[in-house]
Amino acid sequence: MSHGETPIFTAARTKRLKTLPLLIEAGADPSIKDPKGRDAVDIARARRLPKPLVERLVELKGRLA
Numbered sequence: 001m002s003h004g005e006t007p008i009f010t011a012a013r014t015k016r017l018k019t020l021p022l023l024i025e026a027g028a029d030p031s032i033k034d035p036k037g038r039d040a041v042d043i044a045r046a047r048r049l050p051k052p053l054v055e056r057l058v059e060l061k062g063r064l065a
Contacts, residue, residue: 006032012043012057020044020053029064030057 008028011019024030030040038046041061044054 004035006040008032008040008057009034009038009043012040012047012049015047015049017050017053020049021056024056024060027060027064029061031061031064 005013006028008020008023008030009032010016011023012030033039039061041054041057044057
């Protein structure tokens, strides 16, 4: 992690496709923003991660809101 990133944000940014589901299941908060105002969902979309994974992040974000 660096520059104010959470583990789930870093996993999305670095395309850790096996780690992201584990963080989602653990309830990591994808809505926490980095200093530039981006959250894990924003990064997952920007990195063009698989749609089902992005949808899981969106669902988790909604549950935690």
